[in-house]
Amino acid sequence: MSDAVDQGRSPYTGGPVGAPVPHTTDAEVDAVGSAAATAAEPLAALTPYRRAGLLEAVAAALEEHRDELVGLGDAETGLGADRLGGELTRTRVQFEMFAAVVREGAFHEAIIDHADLGYAPAPRPDLRRMLIPLGPVAVYAASNFPFAFSVAGGDTASALAAGCPVVVKAHSGHPGLSRRTGEIVSAALLGAGAPRATFALVHGTEAGRRLVRHPAIRAAGFTGSLGGGRALYDLANARPDPIPFYGELGSLNPVVLTAGALAGNAPALVNGFTGSLTLGAGQFCTKPGLIFLPKGHGLEDALAAAVSAAPLGPLLNDRIRQGYATVAAALARVPGVRPIIAPAAAAGGGYRVSPVLLAVAAHDLADRPGELLEECFGPAALVVEYASTAELMTTLGLLPGALTATLHADPDTEADLIRALVGSLAGRAGRIVFGGWPTGVAVTWAQQHGGPWPATTNALHTSVGATGIRRWLRPVTYQDVPDAFLPPVLREDDPLRIPRRVDGVLRLPARPREEAR
Structure with missing residues (x-):
């Protein structure tokens, strides 16, 4: 165990709140990253309905522990029970929204172009394209939204929805709340049938630096200061295998x-x-x-x-x-x-x-x-x-x-x-x-919460809204792969009943098959 700790403090008085939380050691970070790698394949293999169930289980658990979490949050952040209660509702809604995104299935961006011997200028093979999970994701929690952009925030929800295991680096400003939220999220996921090591939490600045360099981590999401985000962004790009780093850093609005x-x-x-x-x-x-x-x-x-x-x-x-x-x-x-x-x-x-x-x-x-x-x-x-x-x-x-x-x-x-x-x-x-004001970011399908540097490190994506899931996915095309060996998303009989573009035509299913659940 590390000798360094995060100590919560009351913004109302400056005095300590709760027990100190030890920083995660290098060995522990390495073990967490390796464990997350073992969860990646079984998590990605879950049907959309099973994965949606995991997200809904987390949402229900957060609601069940509402009073406890809001109390812990106010003690360490001074944001007040009313503000934190609304934020916890938003956090729950984010998980519920991503459950709906996963069930609907369009996020796979499934495209099928059947083989065509008469295709010009040359015969076309059978091509089938979809988005697949990147693998384990590192999430760096923010101080100013201890629920919605923290341990169980939008980055965590969207990455789990994509089928990626998540390792969260807790913010030092609310360590007790972070630890308790992590316990609730972990228990909810395991209780709903998630693979072990689908979710983990680490503490400490050095743990955060080591995490973004861990070879099992395939992408990272960050909300925080320009200096801290830029340092992690540079580490992510200095790896032997650079990874996407989605940082929200600062904005004059x-x-x-x-x-x-x-x-x-x-x-x-x-x-x-x-x-x-x-x-x-x-x-x-x-x-x-x-x-x-x-x-x-x-x-x-x-x-x-x-x-x-x-x-x-x-x-x-x-x-x-x-x-x-x-x-x-x-x-x-x-x-x-x-x-x-x-x-x-x-x-x-x-x-x-x-x-x-x-x-x-x-x-x-x-x-x-x-x-x-x-x-x-x-x-x-x-x-x-x-x-x-x-x-x-x-x-x-x-x-x-x-x-x-x-x-x-x-x-x-x-x-x-x-x-x-x-x-x-x-x-x-x-x-x-x-005609309005910028504070307040609705959690919807059309929301864009991002912008050119230095607002974010990547203006192509959003950290709020349904399309935030796109950050944790990458495209793969399967050429002439026999149907039996294709992912269910791309099989000819469309077992999952999701929206797909077939030979250039968008096809929307009437209803999902029961067995896909």
Whole structure:
């Protein structure tokens, strides 16, 4: 057993919470990775209905232990029972959604092209293509969503749905909750008939580094800081056999308000922005960190009053608190920046902070993008004041990739401007929000939670929504393989009754066969 430990701490007081959790040793990480490799083939071989049953068993177990888990979560994260209860519901829903994805079967992307001797320019063999599981997956838990992006989060749910064993590296900020959640997930999977070693949990930074280098690990998912994610991304690519690393790292999530939007609607926009900025003490990955306003907007006093009055819980841990104070102070010192709400010490103990709201002219931002376009994780934002549409478009072109970009404008009077802005913002973000606010990521089939660097390491995929399963799968084509030796997904009689494209035509089954269950 390692001498190093993760110790949970209360954000309300800064004091220790629960028993220390030992870090996983090198030998233990190696054993966990090797065990996961033994589970890969039997897990992948389960029928879609059996695999869906595993996911539903985890969902039910999380719901059964709701009160216990929410209590542990609040003690270690300070996020509050209401917020954590809603997040646990979302986490359960993610497992239930992926169970439906697996049962429906389209995620296999099954394609059959029958042999055709008359095919031009040459005879065509029998070709059958599908997606198969990559193998064991490493998941790195986040601090700010201790359920939805942690041990039983969306990466874990989607990887299990794909048929991949999962090894989670727990976040040090909520070690007790992580350990208990891991116990519940493991018991639910085994009780539902999952192969042993389908799921495991490790603790400690060194364990996380060793895990991404383990030869059995075939892909990794990460949600966290730019520095931590980039370090693991580099390790994943430095392996003798580089593996996909899907990291969500950081995002400024720009919001653009036009003159048309402000006309007659300014108070509601101030309130909406304030709520989005301060939700979860500004610790959402989709928090609006930049808000573009037309020069002469006249909203400084209203913004200062609303943001100052918004209730704020503590930040998650002391490292985040210190980082927030450091970045906010650095932004406030940049020439051309003026305070609307200046950085200040917060009253009370624990990891409490005060909000920060700064302002800068768009041309000053353009002069110092390296200093000003830095994420300040917590309840801080930068107001960027633009003097013209041309200046706005030029400044938006300087922004780094983001998870979201939000636009408030008047469709009746600003149609051409809206078209231009939507096009510009779509080039820099994974989700465009019109007339709303970016915080809150619906768990649906159409959701995209990703974006160009540095929002993520791979803008082609999402970590939320049904298509998140695609990260853990790879295509294989079977040429002239006899039917008896094909995976059931590709057999001629379609035993699983799933959507397939046959000779170029999409075929949808009327209903699944009972024996496929």
